[in-house]
Amino acid sequence: MSNNKLTVIDREGSTHHLEWEPDQTLMEALRDNDLSVLASCGGTASCATCHVFVEKEVFDTLGERSEDELELLVEAEEYRECGSRLSCQLDFSRHLNGATVILAPEE
Amino acid sequence: MREPEAMSGHSAPVMIVGAGHSGVAVAAGLRSRGWEGGILLLDAEKETPYERPPLSKELLKDGAPDESAVLRKEKFYEDKRIDRLRGITAEAIDRKGATVLLSDGSRHAYHRLVIATGSRARPLTVPGAGLAGVQSLRTRDDALELKRLLVRGARVAIIGAGYIGLEVAAAASAKACEVTVLEFQDRVMSRVTSAPVSRHFEQLHEQHGVRFVFGAAVTAIEGDGRAERVVTADGTVFHADVVLAGIGVLPNQELAADAGLECRDGILVDGDGRTSDPAIYATGDATRFTSPVDGASQRLECIQNAQAQADRVAAHITGQQAAVPEIPWFWTVQHGVRLQTAGVRHPDDDVIVRGEPARGRFSVVYLRDGRLAAVDTVAGLTDFRPARKLIAHGARIDPALAADPGIPLTDAILDDANSPGPNPADAAPATARI
Ligand SMILES: Cc1cc2nc3c(=O)[nH]c(=O)nc-3n(C[C@H](O)[C@H](O)[C@H](O)COP(=O)(O)OP(=O)(O)OC[C@H]3O[C@@H](n4cnc5c(N)ncnc54)[C@H](O)[C@@H]3O)c2cc1C
Ligand code: FES
Numbered sequence: 001m002s003n004n005k006l007t008v009i010d011r012e013g014s015t016h017h018l019e020w021e022p023d024q025t026l027m028e029a030l031r032d033n034d035l036s037v038l039a040s041c042g043g044t045a046s047c048a049t050c051h052v053f054v055e056k057e058v059f060d061t062l063g064e065r066s067e068d069e070l071e072l073l074v075e076a077e078e079y080r081e082c083g084s085r086l087s088c089q090l091d092f093s094r095h096l097n098g099a100t101v102i103l104a105p106e107e
Numbered sequence: 108m109r110e111p112e113a114m115s116g117h118s119a120p121v122m123i124v125g126a127g128h129s130g131v132a133v134a135a136g137l138r139s140r141g142w143e144g145g146i147l148l149l150d151a152e153k154e155t156p157y158e159r160p161p162l163s164k165e166l167l168k169d170g171a172p173d174e175s176a177v178l179r180k181e182k183f184y185e186d187k188r189i190d191r192l193r194g195i196t197a198e199a200i201d202r203k204g205a206t207v208l209l210s211d212g213s214r215h216a217y218h219r220l221v222i223a224t225g226s227r228a229r230p231l232t233v234p235g236a237g238l239a240g241v242q243s244l245r246t247r248d249d250a251l252e253l254k255r256l257l258v259r260g261a262r263v264a265i266i267g268a269g270y271i272g273l274e275v276a277a278a279a280s281a282k283a284c285e286v287t288v289l290e291f292q293d294r295v296m297s298r299v300t301s302a303p304v305s306r307h308f309e310q311l312h313e314q315h316g317v318r319f320v321f322g323a324a325v326t327a328i329e330g331d332g333r334a335e336r337v338v339t340a341d342g343t344v345f346h347a348d349v350v351l352a353g354i355g356v357l358p359n360q361e362l363a364a365d366a367g368l369e370c371r372d373g374i375l376v377d378g379d380g381r382t383s384d385p386a387i388y389a390t391g392d393a394t395r396f397t398s399p400v401d402g403a404s405q406r407l408e409c410i411q412n413a414q415a416q417a418d419r420v421a422a423h424i425t426g427q428q429a430a431v432p433e434i435p436w437f438w439t440v441q442h443g444v445r446l447q448t449a450g451v452r453h454p455d456d457d458v459i460v461r462g463e464p465a466r467g468r469f470s471v472v473y474l475r476d477g478r479l480a481a482v483d484t485v486a487g488l489t490d491f492r493p494a495r496k497l498i499a500h501g502a503r504i505d506p507a508l509a510a511d512p513g514i515p516l517t518d519a520i521l522d523d524a525n526s527p528g529p530n531p532a533d534a535a536p537a538t539a540r541i
Binding site (some may be wrong): 023024028031032034036038039040041042043044046047048067068071072074075076106107 | 128135138139158160178179180183186410414415418430433436438447487488489491492496
């Protein structure tokens with residue numbers, strides 16, 4: 001499998017282009033490319049510091065959010081019902097090739 | 108703000124001792140903050156640095172792969188020019204010469220030194236503690252050995268009902284072992300949570316066949332070459348094939364203490380992770396520091412702290428602004444039920460149960476002088492984020508409203524959350540964030 005290409009908009013509004021390798025979660029791809037994602041729980045859907053927004057069309061192609069993920073997201077100030085995801089819960093997926101991901105504000 | 112540090116041009120690297128959660132996070136944080144000088148990461152272990160939480164959870168499960176998740180991929184270290192020495196420990200620091208003596212006899216210079224040596228399992232000191240079959244759990248090797256011993260029908264005695272003892276109890280009972288937990292206190296997790304949460308988890312474990320013995324002081328482990336029996340102070344004998352000691356951890360502070368750095372049950376550091384030597388930092392489980400939230404002296408053994416302190420050290424070394432201190436938080440998963448805690452509870456906090464424990468999902472709210480100090484959430488994370496925010500703000504909470512799970516925690520605030528409290532430490536929370 002080849003890498004996905006991603007566009008990421010950070011919290012300052014700058015655009016980054018990066019490659020997402022198939023054996024990584026989205027959180028790992030963001031973190032390993034020096035984007036400011038604290039990921040303080042190591043990717044176990046506990047800390048919500050890896051919150052991102054994805055476009056609705058992309059969102060709809062992703063799986064359901066688990067109860068833990070949803071409960072953490074709903075309490076975020078900028079929760080988007082059809083856009084918020086914990087990036088640590090997103091495994092590599094072809095559907096995300098070429099997608100744009102926005103880092104949610106830190107709280 | 109200090110003068111920004113030159114990001115390169117130092118002949119010696121930043122040397123990081125210990126490649127656990129905190130050490131690796133310092134290395135990664137230095138690079139993401141633009142540090143261009145050398146980074147040398149010393150690793151006592153040989154494999155790719157890995158996550159510890161799964162060692163007592165996923166990894167012990169039947170059919171789970173023996174590789175626990177790595178912190179960063181092997182390639183990351185290459186890409187980020189993080190040099191590693193593996194299977195090598197730091198033996199002594201020469202502060203005057205700014206060098207460290209390694210276990211292979213070599214000596215390496217540092218520009219800045221970061222001690223991220225973590226902690227080790229507190230050893231059992233009773234007679235027989237050295238017998239085969241007596242285990243502690245800290246490293247992947249420990250976990251793999253334990254996994255091998257936890258076979259169907261094995262009699263497993265767990266000494267200590269803390270997070271790790273209970274996580275192993277859950278894993279062992281899921282593998283149809285006969286599990287007995289011996290605890291000196293009168294309830295589980297007594298150091299970290301209140302009685303209602305303890306009772307809930309005791310019942311959960313009992314439903315899965317785990318037996319608890321409270322008030323049990325283990326005095327000896329007996330057996331012919333291998334552990335066979337655990338004996339307690341009142342003379343009771345428990346037959347066991349496997350004994351796990353989960354009786355807490357000790358900070359790995361010797362390297363620092365021997366070099367004359369101030370230590371007191373932990374390497375003493377300030378809010379930026381600086382030790383008493385300005386060229387030397389320490390982070391993670393090995394450290395003790397003053398809480399920016401309530402002024403208490405504390406040693407925290409959790410991933411959140413390992414990461415957050417690492418980021419502050421990376422910020423300080425590169426002369427940058429660090430993030431505002433976080434409210435510490437913790438989690439554990441037992442029999443698939445998650446307990447997640449925001450803040451640090453004190454034994455004399457007021458305890459408010461929020462919801463119906465019998466339903467399996469509830470929170471417990473801890474108030475100190477009327478202000479929110481900590482929240483435990485059981486099997487649900489709805490209160491977790493609001494709790495961290497309210498704790499950071501030192502919010503005053505109406506106990507009656509907080510007891511009603513139908514009312515959001517944020518609606519249980521009494522007055523202006525930022526009003527300063529009666530002592531200076533109370534004013535500090537306004538600067539903390541979640
Ligand atoms: C089984 C288990 C489960 C856990 N579960 C959770 C959990 O669910 N949630 C949570 O928040 N926390 C959990 N923790 C705690 C968490 O893992 C620690 O808080 C965290 O690892 C601390 O990071 P650290 O970098 O300070 O230390 P460590 O991760 O322990 O790393 C220190 C490293 O330094 C090395 N070292 C020590 N001395 C030297 C030396 N002289 N020279 C070179 N290297 C040296 C050690 O070998 C080690 O690799 C768990 C811990 C264990 C053991
Ligand atoms: S990394 Fe913690 S929730 Fe995703």
